[in-house]
Amino acid sequence: MDGKEPTIVKQTLDKDLAKIGKAEAAVATTARSVVAPGLAFLFLAAIVLVGASLFGSQSNGLLIVAAAAIGGYMALNIGANDVANNVGPAVGSKALTMTGAIIIAAICESAGALLAGGDVVSTISKGIISPENVSNTETFVWLMMAALISAALWINLATVLGAPVSTTHSIVGGVMGAGIAAAGFGAVSWPVMAGIAASWVVSPVLGGIIAAAVLAFIKIAIIYREDKIAAARRWVPVLIGVMAGAFGTYMALKGVSKLIDISLPHALLIGLGIALAAWGITHPLIRRQSEGMENRNQSLRQLFIWPLIFSAALLSFAHGANDVANAIGPLAAIVHALQDGEVAASVTIPLWVMLIGAMGISFGLVLFGPKLIRMVGDSITKLNPMRAFCVALAAAVTVIIASWLGLPVSSTHIAVGAIFGVGFFREWFTANSHTRLSYVHTRSPNAAETEFSGLARRKSARKLVRRAHVTSIAAAWIITVPASATLAGGIYLALQHLFKIV
Numbered sequence: 001m002d003g004k005e006p007t008i009v010k011q012t013l014d015k016d017l018a019k020i021g022k023a024e025a026a027v028a029t030t031a032r033s034v035v036a037p038g039l040a041f042l043f044l045a046a047i048v049l050v051g052a053s054l055f056g057s058q059s060n061g062l063l064i065v066a067a068a069a070i071g072g073y074m075a076l077n078i079g080a081n082d083v084a085n086n087v088g089p090a091v092g093s094k095a096l097t098m099t100g101a102i103i104i105a106a107i108c109e110s111a112g113a114l115l116a117g118g119d120v121v122s123t124i125s126k127g128i129i130s131p132e133n134v135s136n137t138e139t140f141v142w143l144m145m146a147a148l149i150s151a152a153l154w155i156n157l158a159t160v161l162g163a164p165v166s167t168t169h170s171i172v173g174g175v176m177g178a179g180i181a182a183a184g185f186g187a188v189s190w191p192v193m194a195g196i197a198a199s200w201v202v203s204p205v206l207g208g209i210i211a212a213a214v215l216a217f218i219k220i221a222i223i224y225r226e227d228k229i230a231a232a233r234r235w236v237p238v239l240i241g242v243m244a245g246a247f248g249t250y251m252a253l254k255g256v257s258k259l260i261d262i263s264l265p266h267a268l269l270i271g272l273g274i275a276l277a278a279w280g281i282t283h284p285l286i287r288r289q290s291e292g293m294e295n296r297n298q299s300l301r302q303l304f305i306w307p308l309i310f311s312a313a314l315l316s317f318a319h320g321a322n323d324v325a326n327a328i329g330p331l332a333a334i335v336h337a338l339q340d341g342e343v344a345a346s347v348t349i350p351l352w353v354m355l356i357g358a359m360g361i362s363f364g365l366v367l368f369g370p371k372l373i374r375m376v377g378d379s380i381t382k383l384n385p386m387r388a389f390c391v392a393l394a395a396a397v398t399v400i401i402a403s404w405l406g407l408p409v410s411s412t413h414i415a416v417g418a419i420f421g422v423g424f425f426r427e428w429f430t431a432n433s434h435t436r437l438s439y440v441h442t443r444s445p446n447a448a449e450t451e452f453s454g455l456a457r458r459k460s461a462r463k464l465v466r467r468a469h470v471t472s473i474a475a476a477w478i479i480t481v482p483a484s485a486t487l488a489g490g491i492y493l494a495l496q497h498l499f500k501i502v
Contacts, residue, residue: 036367040076043363047072047356054352060338063141067338068356070148071331074171075360077155078327080368082167083109083361084376085395085415086315089388092377095305096312098370104309105316105369106362112320113358128172129179133187140343142495143182144330147174150488151326154480159368162375163476166410167326170484172196175330177485181492193481200477203409204417206401211394211418212425214239218386219429223297229290232303237283239393240307245275246396247314251321253400264404271400282307304385311392318396319411320361328357376416381423381465394418416473423465430464 051065058064087101096104134140151170158165172193179187218239225231249271252262262270286303293299328349336347377383383391395414402409 040363040367043076043360044069044072058339064335064338067141067145067148067331067334068353070145070152071327071353072356072360074148074152074155074331075324075327075357076364076368077152077159078167078323079109079361079364079366081155081159081164081372082323082412083316083319083365083369084164084372085412086319087312088373088376089383089391089415089419090308090312090377091373092383093308093385093388095308095385095388098373101312101373102366102369104313106365108313108316109320109361109365110358112317112322113324113361114354115321127192128175128189129183129187130189133183134179134343137337137341137343139182141334141337142499143178143492144175144334144337146178146181146488146492146495147171148330149491150174150177150484154484154487158476158480159372161476162371163473164372164376164412164416165476165480166412167323168410168412169196169200169477169480171326171330173481173484174488176481177488178492180485181489181496196481199409200413202402203398203413204420204477206409207394207398207414207417208421208424210397210401211390211421214390214393215387215422215425216429218390222300223386228295228297228300229293232300233287233290236286236303236307237279239389240282240286241275241279243307243311243389243393243396244278245271246393246400247271247311247318248274249400250318250396301385304389308385308389308392311389311396315392315395315415318399320358323411324354324357324361327360328353331356376419379466380416380419380469381426383419383422387422387426390422391415391418394421413477420465420470427464 047069048065051068052061055061055064083105087096087105090096091098091101134143148171151167151174154170154173155165155167176188176193218235221235222228222231249267252267252270253264290299290303293302332347332349332353333344335350335353337343381387395411395418398414398418399409399411
């Protein structure tokens, strides 16, 4: 023994510090979870305060303020759920960071809503119910209130569950359900509802087919070529031109048409001119960017990043122009009915109503959008810039084809269907493509001999799409209209009983 006292290690202090650390982490997590709802509540409170100062002294002023708050709540949910379809593929492919995507989408959504959102909207969404069937102003106002509340609640629930659903179908179901509760089944235009139901199938299938076709072209014309860079110099500007022309045609039909009447042939001519201009501009830029690039797929992906970012911005602008009416259309109808005392087939949207829609969508995206953006971009199938570009191009082209055919489609269904189309095509192409096998054989004969045999064949036929998402998303789509309709009917009956609506 050397006479030294043994060192005693006290564990109590370490345990206490660990507990404190865990408690601090739990508090921080809880704080983060309440920040977004808190800011959303402040946004709605601001709407109420400003609305009360503007309309509080008017007759029916409180109803206008309540409707404005509900419209803002609906806009928040549209931003949280629907916008993910526009920027999700760009984030999933790593072309954009989450922060960059949110900034671009928020700016472009607001610009689309304010600049091209349309001055006149249908008061009864999609012509589901004729104004003659709800000519009583009080009944009409509470009908639209119930529709807005039910649609917003349904989209909120879908966002919490991580399911991208159609906001258009949500408000359609809300109007239908409240209309049935107010005026009976005969008030509903069932042929219109049949067309909307058909879009459940048409939208995702058409989007998936077009996205798969574009990806097939990229694989055959660019990826599986001996000189990938030379093929990219030829075809990438063409694809960018097609993308620009598709968006030009879309905006001519949806945005400029509120200023002048443009037919589809004229819109296509405008799109053709924009496509040629885009090709002429990007051809030398792609050639310059590709100089010195290695002859591999990673180089090709770099050439698609900027076109994909621009497409995400354009999709967000188009979405803001088109889908803002889902939040503010019923609100504008309510305001018109309360102030003018009549139910009109169409109304002019006041600027303050448009601002609620634009700001609500942007706030909803910033506060709650990342969850659905990750789900759309990462969880369904693996995306890179080339595949994500196919999704964006398919979304724009599908809307134009649907407009030409007169089919009602959902931007959500198109985008998600395009992602599924890309994933399922990759599965098929990997397992069955002779083009791919010939390319592999040319570069590595030994690899080609085992490519489609035994275990290698089973591996090449691996699943590249998460099947669980196919069933869960399809189920959410199918039940959107009946769920929001049932909810709206129940809310209308409750309001009728509470406020003694005749």
